[in-house]
Amino acid sequence: MINVSEQHAPRSLIVTLYGAYGRFMPGPVPVAELIRLLAALGVDAPSVRSSVSRLKRRGLLLPARTESGAAGYGLSAEARQLLEDGDRRIHPTAPAEDEGWVLAVFSVPESERQKRHVLRSRLARLGFGTAAPGVWIAPARLHEEAEHTLHRLKLDPYVDFFRGEHLGFAPTAEAVSRWWDLAAIAKEHERFLDVYAPVLHAWQQRPGTPPPEEAYRDYVLALDSWRRLPYTDPGLPAHLLPSGWPGVRSAEVFRGLHNRLRDAGARFAGL
Template identity: 25%
Template sequence: MKPRSLMFTLFGEYIQHYSTEVWIGSLIQMMSHFGISESSIRGATLRMVQQGFFKVRKIGNRSYYSLTNKGKRTMMDGFARVYSMRNYKWDGNWRILTYSVPEEKRELRNQIRKELSLMGFGLISHGTWASPNPVEDRVMEFIKDYHLEPYVILFTSSSVVSHDNHELIHRGWNFDEIAKEYESFIDQYRQKYDDFKERIWNNELSDQECFIERTKLVHEYRSFFFIDPGFPNDLLPADWSGLKARELFFNVHQLLSVPAIRYFETLFEKAPDCELEANRDRAINPFMDIV
């Protein structure tokens, strides 16, 4: 686990349900369970501040970190997809984005490509990206955050004259490779699920281990949204393994949730002036209100 990615997992999976910010000491304790040193954590939080994902405030000699708007968007883009039902039908519209970025802004061009991939876009031709998902608002927020108005054009179309929809999908996405990744996840966690059930039944699985395993589960499953565009059901391949992986993810997650949250609460310390009430039910079951 890379420190930055794990921080997003911890914020999305636990911290956001208890506060808007976290004491660095709590973050160090949580991340130490995954073999990450204190120096690496402090260095990563500093880089997150410099990159505009975190902001920090001091209370006495303690530092408390919270997500900026940019950080929240990055976190929630992933977690909304992790916990959404994803059972909607396609509205028949393609969202198509084209861009032209000067060579001296190569880093910005790379950032555009990365963000579009995370939002489920596929590259269908040079400088042209497409998605069947209703992501216009997210794209416009991204354009505004990065001041991309001079470089990009976003439009929708209900038809593509030169290619049918399946040809377009074949151009932009490799579902065979994505399916292989899902099958690997299923093979791994189907066996783990049976083991966890037996050990919980025999009272052999500690709260700490549940916290570690739930975090690993979410961290690994969240990585699929770097490769899976999250298509509407009617555009997915037949017998799509992603749906089976999702059901398994839900079952394992719920099995571990209550003891994992109990352990998280022993590690987390909110700021002394924080007036927010913790939403423990949502931390236990993040599926409850994201659709």
């Protein structure tokens, strides 16, 4: 069983819970049910309520009544788009391939210079690397999600996107090591493996169907840790990465946990 650590913030766990199970529930999730499900992850009721309030202020959760009249929360259209974009990252259907690149070039007036930091940090969180000052680069498949994100944040007027291929003098594999801090990304994968490879191994040794509450707890905590990695790591093709890239193994471990625990955990979540 995974030990809950401070990296699992209550607000993050609520988003993860909705991504894994909440969005598939009929109607809004009752507040009492949110409290029960988060309690199984070590989060107390006051922390649930304060985190829900923050997500409500951000426009991600909408207050609503269940069929029985109980208070609950559903997802906004914006939140559903975020989760759908995340699905393509968290559960890729095929290995990364050479597909060209998307470039993001932005220009912010001096009078709005605070938005430069917001743009840089948001592009970095989307997995873009820095090709040159003011020029950000990512695999072409990330364009649609980046467009959704910048439009949602009303930053789209400052950005132009371009698609193309790398024609520089240095080999592309050498260039990507300048565009991204691959050593730092590798360490993130290794940290995930340190915690979750033993968890997967332990579950693989247990016969039969996993107990629902244990499966739910380990799955949601693993997903909460994993879902950040496909944003830190842009998902470059294998031939552009160092030999023995730990991202391959960390993805295998997460898939193994997903396949072993997700459906059993759904029973605890009431699905």
